Amino acid sequence: MKIKSVEPFILHAPLNTDSISDSTHTISHWGVVGAKIVTEDGLEGYGFTGTHAHLPSDRLITSCISECYAPMLIGEDAQDGDRLWAKLARYPAVQWVGRAGVTHIALAAIDIALWDLRAKRAGLPLWKLLGGATVDRLEAYNTDIGWLSIPKDRLVEGSLRSIEHEGFKRLKLKVGHADPMIDIGRIEAVRKAVGPGVTIAIDGNGKWDLPTCQRFCAQAEALDIFWFEEPMWYDDIASHVALARSTWIPIALGEQLYTAEAFNAFIASGAVHYVQPDVTRLAGITEYIQVAHTAHSSRLPVVAHVGDMGQVHVHLSYWHPATPMLEYIPWIKDCFAEPIRIEDGHYVRPQMPGAGCTLTKDAVAAFSKPC
Numbered sequence: 001m002k003i004k005s006v007e008p009f010i011l012h013a014p015l016n017t018d019s020i021s022d023s024t025h026t027i028s029h030w031g032v033v034g035a036k037i038v039t040e041d042g043l044e045g046y047g048f049t050g051t052h053a054h055l056p057s058d059r060l061i062t063s064c065i066s067e068c069y070a071p072m073l074i075g076e077d078a079q080d081g082d083r084l085w086a087k088l089a090r091y092p093a094v095q096w097v098g099r100a101g102v103t104h105i106a107l108a109a110i111d112i113a114l115w116d117l118r119a120k121r122a123g124l125p126l127w128k129l130l131g132g133a134t135v136d137r138l139e140a141y142n143t144d145i146g147w148l149s150i151p152k153d154r155l156v157e158g159s160l161r162s163i164e165h166e167g168f169k170r171l172k173l174k175v176g177h178a179d180p181m182i183d184i185g186r187i188e189a190v191r192k193a194v195g196p197g198v199t200i201a202i203d204g205n206g207k208w209d210l211p212t213c214q215r216f217c218a219q220a221e222a223l224d225i226f227w228f229e230e231p232m233w234y235d236d237i238a239s240h241v242a243l244a245r246s247t248w249i250p251i252a253l254g255e256q257l258y259t260a261e262a263f264n265a266f267i268a269s270g271a272v273h274y275v276q277p278d279v280t281r282l283a284g285i286t287e288y289i290q291v292a293h294t295a296h297s298s299r300l301p302v303v304a305h306v307g308d309m310g311q312v313h314v315h316l317s318y319w320h321p322a323t324p325m326l327e328y329i330p331w332i333k334d335c336f337a338e339p340i341r342i343e344d345g346h347y348v349r350p351q352m353p354g355a356g357c358t359l360t361k362d363a364v365a366a367f368s369k370p371c
Helices: 055-073 081-089 092-097 102-122 152-164 180-194 210-223 237-246 260-269 284-297 313-319 361-367
Strands: 003-014 029-039 044-051 138-142 170-174 199-203 225-229 251-253 325-328
Touching: 003 055, 003 361, 029 055, 029 102, 044 055, 044 102, 055 081, 055 092, 055 102, 081 102, 081 284, 092 102, 102 284, 138 313, 152 170, 152 180, 170 180, 180 199, 180 210, 210 225, 210 237, 237 251, 237 260, 260 284, 284 313, 313 325
Parallel strands: 138 170, 138 325, 170 199, 199 225, 225 251
Antiparallel strands: 003 029, 029 044
16 A cells, blocks of 8 residues: 555535634634545545634645655555654654644644555444444534523523434533633523433633632532533643542543643543543544543543544544543534434444545535645
C-alpha cells in the first residue's frame, strides 16, 4: 500500500440551524478539514479534524498537511501505521513549532486517513479491524437540543421531543451564563419536564472559575446531574481537583486536551471521572487508543467528545470496552458515504469498510473551500 499522493481539503458544512452558541463559542458552520491519501493502486483513505469553519486557521492545517507531512509520506507503506505516526509526530522541525495545536490536529487527519486505508484494504469497518465490538448496542446522548442560545421554553420542548419521539434517555445541556442561577432555572425546567428517569449532563465549555463552580454545584446537586463537563479553564488541573473534592457531581473533560500526557496528568491527579478523548484533537486514532487504554486501566469510563460528529468515534466506541455511550450531534452526517444513524436512542453499528470518513461527491461539490 505505497502512498502516491496526499491531497488536503476544506469543507464548511452548514449546521442544521442558523447558528448555535455555548458559553464561549458561536458558529454557523462546521469545518471538515483534512486529507485524502491515495495509494499507488488507487485506494483512497480519508481523515479529518473538526473546526469552527474559520478559513484562515483551516488553511494553516491544510498547509501543514501538504507542506510538512505529505513529503514524508509519499512512497511510504500505509500499512506501517505506528512507524509513520512516530515519524510524523516526532519529526524534530515540526515538533519544535508545535506539539499541540495546528501540527497536532493536522497529524490527526493524516492518522485517521491511514487507519481508513488499512480498514478498507482489509475489507472491514474500523471497529472490526481493531478487534470487534465489545457491546451489542451503543447508547447515544443528545447534545444538539441543549445549546445555550436556545430559549428555555424551546429547550424544554426539544428535550421532550428527544425523549418521547426520538428514543433518547440521555441529554446534555450547556451552562455558563454570567448568573449561574439562570442555568439552574433552565436545568430545573428540563428536569421537571422529563422526569427522574432521564440522565442530564451539563457542559460549561471552560467558562467559570472555581468559586463560581462550587456555588453552582451546591445548587445543582439536587437536580441529579450526571456529569459536569469542562467546568473551568481546560489546563487548570488544581482547580478541577478542588472541585472534584467539593461536589459529588462527576467531572468530565478532554476535548481541549491535545496529548496523551495531558490526559495522564488529569487522570493521575483525580481531576476527571469521565474521560473524553477526541481523535480530531489528539493526534488521531493512534493516540486516542493510548488515552482510552490509560483511562481503562484506571477504571474510568471513556466517552469521546465528537469533534468528528461521531463518524470515527462510533467505531472506536463500539470497540473499546471502557465506553458506555457516545455524544450525538448530527450536523455533518450527510457529508459521508456511511453517515451516523440513531435508532431508538442508540447508534447503528457501521458496516462499510473503513473509518466512516469517505466524503460524498455532493458534499465536496457543495461545501469545499480553497486550501
